[in-house]
Amino acid sequence: MISVGEQINTNFTVKAVHEGQEQEVLFSELLTKPTIVSVYMKNNTSSCDRQTASLAEHAPWFADQGYQLMALSKDTCGSHKKYAEKQGITFTLVSDPENLFAVATDSMVEKKMYGKVYEAPSRSAFVIDTDGTILAVIDKVDTKAHAEELKTLIQSL
Numbered sequence: 001m002i003s004v005g006e007q008i009n010t011n012f013t014v015k016a017v018h019e020g021q022e023q024e025v026l027f028s029e030l031l032t033k034p035t036i037v038s039v040y041m042k043n044n045t046s047s048c049d050r051q052t053a054s055l056a057e058h059a060p061w062f063a064d065q066g067y068q069l070m071a072l073s074k075d076t077c078g079s080h081k082k083y084a085e086k087q088g089i090t091f092t093l094v095s096d097p098e099n100l101f102a103v104a105t106d107s108m109v110e111k112k113m114y115g116k117v118y119e120a121p122s123r124s125a126f127v128i129d130t131d132g133t134i135l136a137v138i139d140k141v142d143t144k145a146h147a148e149e150l151k152t153l154i155q156s157l
Contacts, residue, residue, distance in 0.1 A: 001107050001122070001124070001137065002105045002107070002126075002134050003134065004135065004136060004137060006133070006134050007131065007133045007134070008104040009104050009132070010027045010028035010031060010104070010132040011026060012027050012100040012101075012104065013027070014072075014094050014096050014100065015077045015094070016030060016070075016077070016093065016094045017077050017081050017092065017093045018091075019090070022081070027094075030070065030092065030094070031128060031129075031131075031132065032130065033066060033067065033130060034127065034128070035068050035069075035070055035127070035128050036062060036067050036069050036126070036127050036128075036150060036154075037070045037072055037125065037128060038051065038052070038069070038070070038071045038146065039073070039102070039121050039123060039124050039125065039141075040052060040073050040123060040141075041073060041121075041123065043080065043083040044086075048073070048143070050146075051141060051143040051146045052071050052087055052089060053087055054143075054144075054146040054147040054148075055069055055071060055091065055150075056087055056088050057147060058147035058151065059090060059091055062150070067154065068092070069091035070091060070092045070093070071091065071092075071093050071094070072094040072096050072101055073094075074096060074097045074099075076095055076097075077095050080093035080095060099121055102120075102121035105124075105126060105134075107122045107139075108122070122139065123140065123141045124137065124138055124140065124141060125137070125141055127153065127157070136154075136157060138150070138153065
């Protein structure tokens with residue numbers, strides 16, 4: 001996992017949904033202000049729904065503090081559009097099926113499901129400055145209290 005103070009390579013292309021519009025951009029272009037990137041596994045699953053709903057509920061607080069929110073998963077932009085409408089999400093949802101962000105942040109981990117072992121992105125959160133410098137990391141997200149743990153983290157910076 002990348003450490004605080006290190007800089008990630010932000011020169012990779014992702015698709016994102018912001019304000020209902022799909023766009024293909026360099027990740028660096030999304031970093032227009034200090035950004036919280038919350039990594040989750042899949043739209044419309046209970047833990048992930050709790051994680052993103054927590055962020056949606058507290059999005060104005062983060063904006064007031066000068067941070068933008070992003071949530072990132074492997075889901076397609078089409079899925080993200082429907083998910084944003086269903087969950088009332090107003091922040092950017094990023095589609096990263098190739099795990100480019102996880103590679104950039106060295107956050108791929110070994111997981112097990114139904115007896116199979118595989119590599120996947122960790123359920124984590126990163127506070128990233130506009131130049132790609134990591135300001136803070138939560139290496140294991142508490143899906144039930146995600147916004148609260150991020151608020152505590154932001155207030156400590």
